[in-house]
Amino acid sequence: METLTIGKLAKRVGVSTDTIRFYERCGLIETAARSESNYRLYSEDDALRLRFIRRAKSLGFTLAEIGELLVLSSDPAATKADIKARATKKIDKIRHRIRDLTRIQAGLEQLVAQCDGHGSVDDCPILEALSGEHAQHNRSNH
Amino acid sequence: METLTIGKLAKRVGVSTDTIRFYERCGLIETAARSESNYRLYSEDDALRLRFIRRAKSLGFTLAEIGELLVLSSDPAATKADIKARATKKIDKIRHRIRDLTRIQAGLEQLVAQCDGHGSVDDCPILEALSGEHAQHNRSNH
DNA sequence: CTACACATTGGACCATGGACCATGGTCAAG
DNA sequence: CTTGACCATGGTCCATGGTCCAATGTGTAG
Incomplete structure (x- = not known):
């Protein structure tokens, strides 16, 4: 070899x-x-x-998850169901992340749509929204 | 005050x-x-x-981007277009990230669909795909 | 023989957005 | 006066996935 x-x-x-x-x-x-x-x-x-x-x-x-996959792949007691579960869980995480990002995107698009893009920032609707005229845009995510 | x-x-x-x-x-x-x-x-x-x-x-x-927004918001020479550009750029980044994640999700879903989830990992299609049937003609086993 | 490329180790460093810590000063209540 | 809550500083630490570094040893080509 x-x-x-x-x-x-x-x-x-x-x-x-x-x-x-x-x-x-x-x-x-x-x-x-x-x-x-x-x-x-x-x-x-x-x-x-x-x-x-x-x-x-x-x-x-992630590397940690890959470590698990590698352990499973050489474990005679491991089953295809174990591997499939890992992959399915990862899909769920990704789906969740996509949903979060989509919500954020929608929020930003709404703000951008309200701004004509002309003139000084004094009455910029985007900045005004962030400054919290309506202070209850709740439940942050992370 | x-x-x-x-x-x-x-x-x-x-x-x-x-x-x-x-x-x-x-x-x-x-x-x-x-x-x-x-x-x-x-x-x-x-x-x-x-x-x-x-x-x-x-x-x-990000905090760095927020810093920019805050600077712009008190800059008399700044325009709404400046702010709008920042928001639009952020939307683009998010869109790009969503596309990446969607591709990854599709890849994983395809793998999961190929796995019946029964039996030992010896012939798990997910692991086989990761092990690189594309890259190597020589699948040595013993 | 002399370069030069490659190998070894441990540790420090990158960005991100803070959390947590020890040590010590300050303030208000009882 | 003492206790407990609050505040100050500067520092370290977390995860993530590596990269870069110096000092030193090894392998090889000319």
Whole structure:
């Protein structure tokens, strides 16, 4: 089996060497084997694992969630239902976030629609709305 | 004019005293006047300004952006177009973020749809997709 | 042999928006 | 006078996902 130094692995996968060491510190990848001169040695399996992380990240999973997925993926007692539940939960979170953003967008659009965009800011309807003429635009989100 | 200590102001507006001091450090609110005993002293105007910040935040503006809005709002040379441009730019950013999230959501939904949710993770289509059937011709297993 | 590229470590730093802490001064009530 | 609530400062810490750094060792090409 071909062994890779951290730099080769990084290039092959498309991440930085710092990122690989960071993932190792986080426990996302196992502590690598070492050469005589204490260099980390990797295999193609490690490249696969890093690509897995990259793809999961692009689907919105956090590193912590990816860690869970990786644990499950090598747990003989884990079920497809476990994985599916994680993905479904993530979808729910994203849906929620989209709803929040959509509400915010609507609020801003309403303000923008009220502003003709001419003249000084003295009577800007956007600023007036923020200054709280009608002070009860309640329930902040985060 | 009634003067408020930081605690009273915080309660009135619904933020913490830490938050008010933090905003002062950031330059979002002016350095407060001080009492003989070095206590910060605030007026109703400060309460208005803090509420402005609270509302703008709930509309998705960052503190830096809110700072700009506040500068514009007291700049005689500023125009409604300036404010409107800020709001429109923010809408664009939000729209973009929503598009990203929607794409991610669609990707996840597609994966979830492929998984029947029964049995061990050995042949989980979600994990298989993340493991990169696209990127690698060689699916070694043993 | 001499460069130069690459590897190692631990730690500091980035943005964001505050929360929390210790230590010490101030103020009002009882 | 004492107690407890409030205020001051400057500092650290949180999550997130890394990046950058210095000092030092190693591998390789010319």
